[in-house]
Amino acid sequence: MGESYASNYTGLTNYETVSIGEYTDLVVTEITDTKNDNERERQRFEESQLEYKTSSNGDKTELLDKSPTELYAMLFKFSLANNLAWQSLHNLIRLLSKLFRKPIMDEEEVAALEEPMLDNRDIEFHALCKFCQAHLGEYTEAVEQYKKCPRCHEAIAEDSNPSTDNMFILMDPTERIKQLLGAFAAHLDEVTREASENRFEDGQRDSVYDGSQYRWLRRVIRDPDYLTAVLHASETPLDRIGQSDVWPLYLALNELPSEEPSHRVLCCGLWISQKPVDLHLFLRKFLECVEHLSKTGLSVEIEGQRRCLRVHVVSCVVDSRTHTRLLDSADLSELPYFDVDKSFVPDALECISMVASQMFHTQMRLLEPAQVRYVNTKLRALLPPSQSLDWTPRFWENFVLYYSVPIFADLLDRPRLTHWMHFVSGVYLLLKDQTKLHELDRAETHLEQFVSQMRSMYGQRSIIGPQVDSLLQLAKVANRWGPLRLLSSWCFRPAKRATLEALRSARGHLPDFFDLAKMSCSSLGPEARARDLLAEPLRESSYSSSRTGALYFEAEAIKQPMTGLCLGRNLVAYRKMLKAGYRFEAVDESNFTSCLDKSYALLADNTCVRIHQFVVDLDNEAELVVCQRIELRNFSNDNPDVRIYLLDCDYPISYTVIYAEDLAIACDIVHDDNDMYLCPPPYAPYD
Structure with a gap:
C-alpha cells in the first residue's frame, strides 16, 4: 500500500x-x-x-x-x-x-x-616630546632609548603604551588597497584596457584619466601595472581628543570608481598633539612607511590574473596655507612622478569659499544699512535655521552658484554686478560634470578678468591673500587633472566624516578607532556588508530599477488618477528618486523653505517641470512622473556661461505624465519677492 x-x-x-x-x-x-x-x-x-x-x-x-x-x-x-x-x-x-x-x-x-580590522603590523605608533614636538621614534623604542628628550632635555614618561596626548599614527594601506582592488577589479581592468587603447576623450575633461598630466604619466611610466594616488593633508585640525587636536592624512586611488568616494579614500595617518602639526615630519614618515608600494608593489589577483601593481603618489591636494609650507618639501620632490610645479592641487572648495566670503563682506560694506537688512532677510529665508549663523564652505559654493546672482541683481550697480558675474561664470564652468577644453579657456578668462578688475574697483580692500593666486590656477589644474569636484576636498569629505565619526565613537580608545576607520573606509567593512540589510522591504518603501538605474523611496498613496495610460494594476507611488547622481523629490506643500524645495527639474530638452509624484508599474516595469510643465525665461542672457532662469508663474499649469528617464537635472529654487529663479547645478551633487 x-x-x-x-x-x-x-x-x-x-x-x-x-x-x-x-x-x-x-x-x-x-x-x-x-x-x-x-x-x-x-x-x-x-x-x-x-x-x-x-x-x-x-x-x-x-x-x-x-x-x-x-x-x-x-x-x-x-x-x-x-x-x-x-x-x-x-x-x-x-x-x-x-x-x-x-x-x-x-x-x-x-x-x-x-579578528582585528587592522593587523598590528600595519600600524606604527610614534612618540613626540610634549614640550618641543621632537620625534622620539616608535613608542617601544623611544621608551627604551630615551630618558630625556634629546632636543629640550625634558624627562620622558616611562610608559610604553601609546597616549593620545602627543603622538602620531601611521597605518600601512597595503592590505586595504588589496581588498579594494578585489572589490573593484572589473573597474580597474576596464581602466587599464582603455588606457592601453588610448580611448579617453581628448577634447574634454570628464575624469582624471582625461587630464593632460595623467596622459603624460601613461607615456612615461613604462610598466603597465601601476596605480596612481593622491595625498591630502592640511594644517587645519579635524577634531579634538581631550586636550589634543587631530590632523588626518588621506590617500585616494585614482583608478577606483569616482562615484565611490568613501571607498577610494583611505585614512593612513593621524597626528594627535596639543601643538601644531609638523607636516614635513608627518609626510616624511608616511612616505617611508609606504615606500615599498612604489618600489616592489603589491601582488593582487584581478580578473583571474595575478598582477604586481606599483602605487605612485602623483599629486597632493592642499589648501593655500599648507601649499606654502610644502613647496620646499624634499620628500615629495624625490617621488619619481611628483612634479612640484604641477602636482600640487589647490583646494578649490577652500579657495572659492574664501574669495566669496571676502568679496561678500567687501560689497556689504559698500551698501546702505537698508540694503544690508534686505540681504540679511533674503539669506535667512534661503537658509535652514541650523545654518543661518554658520556658513560652511559648501554653502559658500551654493551661494556663489545659485543665490548671489538674483540677490545682487537688485543691489549692485552694473559694473560691480558684471565683475561679480565673472567670478560666478568661472566657478560654474570649472565645476561642470563634462567640461570642454574651450570652456576651461573661458573659465580662465573670466577669473583673470575678475582678479584684474578687483583692485581698481575695490582698492586695497580687495587684497585677499594667497587664495587669489590659487583661484587663477584652478583652470590649469582642471586641465591637468580633470574635474575639480574629483580633485579637491569634495572627494575627501566622506572620508573626513567617517574619521570624525570613528574618533567620536572610539572615545579616545585607539584600537576601536582603527576598527571603525577601516569599517568606514573599506568597501568590505561590516557597514557595507549590512547596506542591503539596512534597506527596507521592496514594496513598502523603495524600488530599485535595473532598467534605468534609478532608486525610488518613501512610498505613498497615488494622488492623481492614472487612467487611460494602459498601465497594470500593480502601481506603487513614491516621493523621491535618486538617479545619475541627482535626487529628485515630489513637491511638499507643507515645506515653505525654498532652499529645501527639490521638486523642480529640467528635461534633456531644457523643458522645466515640477514633480508631483513618481509612479512605478511593477507589472510592466514602467517608471512614470506626474508633473507640471513650467515656462522659463533666461535670466542670465548677458552671461551665457551661467544657467539661471526666471520662472513664469502666470503660465497656465496642467498635469502631464512623462517617463522618468526623461528627467535630466534636479534644480535649486531661489525666491526673491514675487519672482522665482531656477538654478541648475553644474554637476551631480550625489556622485
Whole structure:
C-alpha cells in the first residue's frame, strides 16, 4: 500500500515508510514537488524563526517573528545610530546570542568580528616630546632609548603604551588597497584596457584619466601595472581628543570608481598633539612607511590574473596655507612622478569659499544699512535655521552658484554686478560634470578678468591673500587633472566624516578607532556588508530599477488618477528618486523653505517641470512622473556661461505624465519677492 501511494508522487524524494496497524504513513524530509510552493515557503519561514527563552530554566519557549538577517540588520542600525564603538557592538551581538537557542550569526561571522580590522603590523605608533614636538621614534623604542628628550632635555614618561596626548599614527594601506582592488577589479581592468587603447576623450575633461598630466604619466611610466594616488593633508585640525587636536592624512586611488568616494579614500595617518602639526615630519614618515608600494608593489589577483601593481603618489591636494609650507618639501620632490610645479592641487572648495566670503563682506560694506537688512532677510529665508549663523564652505559654493546672482541683481550697480558675474561664470564652468577644453579657456578668462578688475574697483580692500593666486590656477589644474569636484576636498569629505565619526565613537580608545576607520573606509567593512540589510522591504518603501538605474523611496498613496495610460494594476507611488547622481523629490506643500524645495527639474530638452509624484508599474516595469510643465525665461542672457532662469508663474499649469528617464537635472529654487529663479547645478551633487 505504501509503495503504490508513493509511486503516484514521483517528485517526492528521501522518504521512508512507517507501518502502524493497517496504516502506512509517509515521512517526507524534503519537499521538491513544484506544486507545493506555498508549503515550502511556509516551511522556510518557520525554520528562519528563532526560539527565545521565556523563563530562567528554559521550560517554555516561544517563536520570534524576526529572522536572523533582520536581527543582524537591527543591531547594525542601532550601533550606527548611536555611534557605538566596535567592541561594544561585538559585545551586544554576543549578549543577544545568549538569549536564543540558535545563534543569530554563524561561526564564520563571529570569528570575523573577533579578528582585528587592522593587523598590528600595519600600524606604527610614534612618540613626540610634549614640550618641543621632537620625534622620539616608535613608542617601544623611544621608551627604551630615551630618558630625556634629546632636543629640550625634558624627562620622558616611562610608559610604553601609546597616549593620545602627543603622538602620531601611521597605518600601512597595503592590505586595504588589496581588498579594494578585489572589490573593484572589473573597474580597474576596464581602466587599464582603455588606457592601453588610448580611448579617453581628448577634447574634454570628464575624469582624471582625461587630464593632460595623467596622459603624460601613461607615456612615461613604462610598466603597465601601476596605480596612481593622491595625498591630502592640511594644517587645519579635524577634531579634538581631550586636550589634543587631530590632523588626518588621506590617500585616494585614482583608478577606483569616482562615484565611490568613501571607498577610494583611505585614512593612513593621524597626528594627535596639543601643538601644531609638523607636516614635513608627518609626510616624511608616511612616505617611508609606504615606500615599498612604489618600489616592489603589491601582488593582487584581478580578473583571474595575478598582477604586481606599483602605487605612485602623483599629486597632493592642499589648501593655500599648507601649499606654502610644502613647496620646499624634499620628500615629495624625490617621488619619481611628483612634479612640484604641477602636482600640487589647490583646494578649490577652500579657495572659492574664501574669495566669496571676502568679496561678500567687501560689497556689504559698500551698501546702505537698508540694503544690508534686505540681504540679511533674503539669506535667512534661503537658509535652514541650523545654518543661518554658520556658513560652511559648501554653502559658500551654493551661494556663489545659485543665490548671489538674483540677490545682487537688485543691489549692485552694473559694473560691480558684471565683475561679480565673472567670478560666478568661472566657478560654474570649472565645476561642470563634462567640461570642454574651450570652456576651461573661458573659465580662465573670466577669473583673470575678475582678479584684474578687483583692485581698481575695490582698492586695497580687495587684497585677499594667497587664495587669489590659487583661484587663477584652478583652470590649469582642471586641465591637468580633470574635474575639480574629483580633485579637491569634495572627494575627501566622506572620508573626513567617517574619521570624525570613528574618533567620536572610539572615545579616545585607539584600537576601536582603527576598527571603525577601516569599517568606514573599506568597501568590505561590516557597514557595507549590512547596506542591503539596512534597506527596507521592496514594496513598502523603495524600488530599485535595473532598467534605468534609478532608486525610488518613501512610498505613498497615488494622488492623481492614472487612467487611460494602459498601465497594470500593480502601481506603487513614491516621493523621491535618486538617479545619475541627482535626487529628485515630489513637491511638499507643507515645506515653505525654498532652499529645501527639490521638486523642480529640467528635461534633456531644457523643458522645466515640477514633480508631483513618481509612479512605478511593477507589472510592466514602467517608471512614470506626474508633473507640471513650467515656462522659463533666461535670466542670465548677458552671461551665457551661467544657467539661471526666471520662472513664469502666470503660465497656465496642467498635469502631464512623462517617463522618468526623461528627467535630466534636479534644480535649486531661489525666491526673491514675487519672482522665482531656477538654478541648475553644474554637476551631480550625489556622485
